[in-house]
Amino acid sequence: MKAWLAAHGRSINAAVTRLAGAPLGSTLNALVIGIALSLPIGLHLVVSNLQAASQHLTSAPQISVYMALDANRSEVAQIETKLKQTPRVANFRFVPREQALADLKNSSGLADVIDGLPQNPLPDAFVIDADDGSPAALEALRDEIGQWPRIAHVQLDAMWARRLDAGLRLGRLAAVGIALLLAVALVAVTFNTIRLQVLTRRDEIEVIKLIGATDAFIRRPFLYFGALQGFAGAIVCWLILAAAVYLANRSLGELSHVYASLFQLGFLSPLDSFALLAVPTALGWLGAWLSVSRHLSAIAQ
Amino acid sequence: MISFSRVSKRYPGGHQALNDVSFTIDSGELVFVTGHSGAGKSTLLKLLVAIERPTGGSVIVNGQNVGALTPRAVPFMRRSFGLVFQDHKLLYDRNVYENVALPLQISGFAPRDTARRVRAALDKVGLLKFETAMPITLSGGEQQRLCIARAIVHRPAILLADEPTGNLDADYALEIGELIRSFNQVGVTAVIATHDQTLLSQLSPRVISLKQGALDTGAAA
Ligand SMILES: Nc1ncnc2c1ncn2[C@@H]1O[C@H](COP(=O)(O)OP(=O)(O)O)[C@@H](O)[C@H]1O
Ligand SMILES: [Mg+2]
Numbered sequence: 001m002k003a004w005l006a007a008h009g010r011s012i013n014a015a016v017t018r019l020a021g022a023p024l025g026s027t028l029n030a031l032v033i034g035i036a037l038s039l040p041i042g043l044h045l046v047v048s049n050l051q052a053a054s055q056h057l058t059s060a061p062q063i064s065v066y067m068a069l070d071a072n073r074s075e076v077a078q079i080e081t082k083l084k085q086t087p088r089v090a091n092f093r094f095v096p097r098e099q100a101l102a103d104l105k106n107s108s109g110l111a112d113v114i115d116g117l118p119q120n121p122l123p124d125a126f127v128i129d130a131d132d133g134s135p136a137a138l139e140a141l142r143d144e145i146g147q148w149p150r151i152a153h154v155q156l157d158a159m160w161a162r163r164l165d166a167g168l169r170l171g172r173l174a175a176v177g178i179a180l181l182l183a184v185a186l187v188a189v190t191f192n193t194i195r196l197q198v199l200t201r202r203d204e205i206e207v208i209k210l211i212g213a214t215d216a217f218i219r220r221p222f223l224y225f226g227a228l229q230g231f232a233g234a235i236v237c238w239l240i241l242a243a244a245v246y247l248a249n250r251s252l253g254e255l256s257h258v259y260a261s262l263f264q265l266g267f268l269s270p271l272d273s274f275a276l277l278a279v280p281t282a283l284g285w286l287g288a289w290l291s292v293s294r295h296l297s298a299i300a301q
Numbered sequence: 302m303i304s305f306s307r308v309s310k311r312y313p314g315g316h317q318a319l320n321d322v323s324f325t326i327d328s329g330e331l332v333f334v335t336g337h338s339g340a341g342k343s344t345l346l347k348l349l350v351a352i353e354r355p356t357g358g359s360v361i362v363n364g365q366n367v368g369a370l371t372p373r374a375v376p377f378m379r380r381s382f383g384l385v386f387q388d389h390k391l392l393y394d395r396n397v398y399e400n401v402a403l404p405l406q407i408s409g410f411a412p413r414d415t416a417r418r419v420r421a422a423l424d425k426v427g428l429l430k431f432e433t434a435m436p437i438t439l440s441g442g443e444q445q446r447l448c449i450a451r452a453i454v455h456r457p458a459i460l461l462a463d464e465p466t467g468n469l470d471a472d473y474a475l476e477i478g479e480l481i482r483s484f485n486q487v488g489v490t491a492v493i494a495t496h497d498q499t500l501l502s503q504l505s506p507r508v509i510s511l512k513q514g515a516l517d518t519g520a521a522a
Contacts, residue, residue, distance in 0.1 A: 006411065208392075211379065211451070212379035
């Protein structure tokens with residue numbers, strides 16, 4: 001056990017020494033990997049934040065139907081019947097123009113202004129919940145109701161949020177796609193780094209093979225090197241994102257004074273952070289493993 | 302301990318380096334493999350540690366058919382040997398201590414055992430005071446002694462040396478000869494490929510003589 005620990009300690013040590021022995025190359029590699037990784041992970045962050053923000057807006061998409069201002073009671077009743085006969089309308093609520101005006105008076109603090117109006121400027125309205133919340137179905141329903149008599153205007157509430165949500169799903173897909181491509185690239189970069197190392201250490205590998213080293217023993221420092229390089233890249237990526245979120249929140253903090261909004265960007269969860277550090281490490285290890293295994297067999301004996 | 306029976310080795314190019322060679326070496330023997338350059342001495346040693354495989358016959362070491370070992374088994378078989386090379390094959394980016402520690406690390410010795418054994422081996426070859434020196438700063442004779450320390454640090458049963466005095470002045474060669482003798486005296490089987498006549502008369506070993514890849518029965522055996 002002690003010997004085993006010592007052996008791994010030596011390999012890690014050797015890998016660190018190799019990394020530190022070429023500080024410029026190591027730093028550049030870590031930067032390239034880190035910057036590349038921060039692209040999809042940053043996209044993922046932005047998408048997650050926007051998605052969280054749009055979540056409660058999209059939960060209840062509604063259609064508001066405004067009657068013409070001069071529509072009379074029987075015309076309103078006619079629309080009410082038509083709505084009851086439309087199966088795609090799950091349920092609806094009637095908002096009489098008097099109530100709308102009362103609500104506005106209570107909520108806006110414009111009571112004096114409203115009292116001074118010669119007549120009620122608000123129309124009768126219906127608020128509809130559709131049974132199918134998809135954008136296409138909502139738009140079709142809106143267009144249909146818009147054809148009915150004495151309807152002044154039909155509005156899809158929170159439609160923009162739905163659109164945003166669909167866009168975000170696309171963004172998330174893009175993040176995953178880029179991440180997958182970069183995973184392959186990370187393996188390839190490590191493969192090449194290790195290939196060069198194996199070539200320059202060919203003599204050394206031959207000697208330790210001659211004195212009884214197993215392939216696993218020879219592979220070990222290279223694997224640690226690959227893993228460390230991936231890890232260093234992941235740290236760079238994490239720092240870039242942390243800095244970006246910090247700066248963004250500072251500007252948002254200034255904005256929030258103006259708009260009284262408390263919107264702040266969330267950072268990666270502890271689990272996400274762990275994955276961000278672990279996955280590139282594992283990929284570096286994999287790239288190194290593929291590379292050493294392949295190039296070791298080319299070294300005789 | 303070591304047995305060659307009707308061993309032939311033909312290299313891929315078609316050159317017949319060994320031809321129908323048979324002999325046995327008992328545990329604790331001191332044996333020189335002699336012959337002109339190109340006679341097949343190095344090839345014979347390489348067959349013993351599976352650097353090359355025989356194209357005919359069988360090489361048996363400690364009851365194992367070395368020529369038929371799987372690649373996975375080869376490293377473990379090699380650990381029962383100590384190897385000394387004419388060109389040392391030291392690792393020049395590691396210091397003296399680390400070079401000698403290597404076989405122990407490969408075999409998974411604990412750090413404390415490693416330190417004790419490395420110092421004992423360095424002491425044995427007279428290099429203890431160079432522990433932290435880099436090999437490149439040592440003379441040719443010292444480098445060869447370092448190579449011997451690395452070969453014996455894990456106390457192998459068999460010492461193989463290919464022209465261990467090949468590049469050395471007479472004085473250094475004598476030191477190497479004495480070291481080989483001292484290991485043999487404590488029971489290590491030693492197989493030395495050489496055409497160094499001084500070494501031969503110094504140690505008066507059993508001689509296996511090769512001539513163009515075959516046993517030279519005309520010479521003393
Ligand atoms: N890897 C090889 N490929 C082809 N021929 C070789 C190889 N190694 C050695 N030989 C040939 O085999 C013969 C014996 O070589 P070697 O065993 O090195 O002889 P020695 O060590 O006695 O000088 C030589 O003619 C040499 O050219
Ligand atoms: Mg030779």
